[in-house]
Amino acid sequence: MIKMESHIMQIPKLIENTVIEMNHFHVWYHNSHALKDFHIRFQKEQITCIIGPSGSGKSTMIRSINRINDDVDGFTYQGNILFHGHMHSHTVYQNGFDVNHLRTQIGMVFQKPCVFPRSIYENVLFGIKHTKKLLKQEKQQIVEENLRAVSLWDEVSYRLHEKASTLSIGQQQRLCIARTLAVKPTVILLDEPTSSLDHFPFLPMP
């Protein structure tokens, strides 16, 4: 009886510092069982690294958190994922849940940079512009702030209106990070964003 009580006492403390938790989470792609009974708690304002051999389900795991896997052919899951936002906690896989809003709070950067066929300026605003109304002044400010955050500002400030595809691969990846930061997410999921870049680890990140 006493044991039980102490157990109950611990839970609020843990939740207080947890931003995402996965409980008994399974993923299948058609018949292949990609993620088996996975438990994890991600702490707030911390960097958590997941390391494992290729094909071990790292990507599947983080792609399940912002539900970007939903459209993958043959995707099925079991278990639940909780996201503790500013005000409320949500079960991510819930009928009628606003996935688009979730994705503004949980941003993601992919393995390969993927810039849209527009200008550098437009690319930084690509996400935030469609979720929020912005004044021209605010736009300028958001672009500068986020390009500075990824140390790209000095390299591109004089050619913001050129096509983003004219940037080098490394610059494109930093642009993708700036684009994600612009939405001001609570959590950023990074799916090996440095794997195809060699000079990238030296990038000073805030």
Add this chain to the structure above:
Amino acid sequence: MNRRVKNNLFLAVCWSAAILCTLILSFLLSVIILNGAKTINPDFLLSNSRNFGAEGGIFYQMIGSVLLISGAAFISLPIAIGTALCKSEYVKNPVLQKISNMMIYGLNGIPSVIFGIFGLIFFVNFLNTGISWFVGSIILAIMIIPTIVLSSYQSMSSIPRMYRESAYALGMDKWKVITKVILPQGIQGAITGLFLGLARAVGETAPVMFIATAFSGVKLPGSLFQPVTALPTHILTLAQQATNTQALQNAWGASLVLILVFFIFSLSALFIRITLQPVSQR
């Protein structure tokens, strides 16, 4: 027979097939150009036809053809883009995909005279529209929809998945992803398909001859529900008067104009394919 001989033999067969193919086209083209060029002059292009086409020009026939295919373009483009979007973004079920593909290819394979008969029975007789260029546009639109759907679908479904995922990961909803990511990159396929379809539609005789065109004596239509005259049906009329050398001469001229219109559309399609190629495919 050793390997080298076999190789050369095969090469020779391939070459002769290719040469035969191009020879047929060049023969056809040169006959039409040689015969038609004599007829074409500003007067022929800009004047009204007289005496059932044996005299005068083909001005209203050209206007009629342009009206027919512009109508077809306006009707078919939105429907075809909608179908292609539905196929590439919404239909995930492979069985449904197969069924829809079968339907689209089936529609593409229907002989054009059947469309003409359908238009005659359904629009002209059942809906009582009378012979009207607008009905002709509708029928031509139905005919070219498969070409546009397949071409748009191809360019939409070839957009790498990471473009969609990157957009979704920024919190954009499906409508935004479609309008800001899929359509700008897929529109090239749609326009290419449209021009290829129009190139085919402009030369079609059978679907329009019962329902949209009068053989002669018609100028500009005053409303949607009046007939026009069109190049292919005009050529048919002229060819039927084969004993009249003047009529035959005008038929050659009209044929050349039709071929030129066809080439303009095909080349535009090619040009659009090259210049509007989406960044993801360069």
